[in-house]
């Protein structure tokens with residue numbers, strides 16, 4: 001392969017990865033293909049064979065979807081395993097025989113029974129193996145496009161992907177001023193528990209959270225932000241916590257923990273979210289509603 005064609009191929013891969021975005025259905029979260037790609041990039045780093053057995057991929061993807069997918073009934077792992085082929089980044093060599101008429105995905109039971117295999121097409125796999133930095137860059141790009149920053153490292157780890165070989169990749173810049181504006185509006189306190197701390201005068205442990213994710217068109221405005229301590233920010237992005245239409249705190253019945261952990265979650269159920277300073281807009285229902293539908297893992301605990 002000449003240098004020229006490797007460059008073209010690399011550009012093609014980057015474009016295909018970026019264009020997964022067109023698969024986002026409006027405001028609905030559709031992380032299936034991104035999670036499959038992260039899993040596949042992790043396999044490249046691990047030196048695994050090019051093709052993954054569907055049965056093996058299924059259990060890993062299922063757990064990724066349960067942890068990081070939308071709370072609504074998610075598509076089956078076979079969905080991305082089959083349909084990623086349409087993006088030119090994936091192939092299922094023995095798939096044709098198993099596919100139903102009209103190119104529809106084979107039945108899950110058949111995919112399991114036949115141990116269908118899928119993976120990057122050979123030229124892509126060769127390039128990725130030669131360019132570890134490209135693997136990390138693609139992983140980072142996928143995470144930034146589809147998930148909030150607070151979850152990116154955790155998802156990479158769960159997908160078996162090491163992002164330390166960053167090369168020239170840069171984290172996507174956050175809109176300037178958003179963090180400061182949110183923290184100031186909430187007087188540098190967590191809007192759920194009130195945590196506030198300083199180190200030599202600088203705020204520590206309190207962050208500006210997007211309610212509707214930046215990756216899903218959530219604007220960098222005060223109405224779409226809330227100041228949360230590090231723990232509550234993480235729990236909010238994972239869907240353990242949510243915001244009701246009346247702006248009280250929702251806590252998922254699906255989260256549990258020992259006494260100390262429970263004490264940091266359960267007592268807040270039904271409590272009012274702290275309001276921002278006078279003159280600053282509280283969290284907008286349009287954004288809180290998106291978060292309840294696409295992130296919060298109901299049902300909620302009774303107050």
Ligand SMILES: [Zn+2]
Nearest residue numbers: 190193229232
């Ligand atoms: Zn807090």
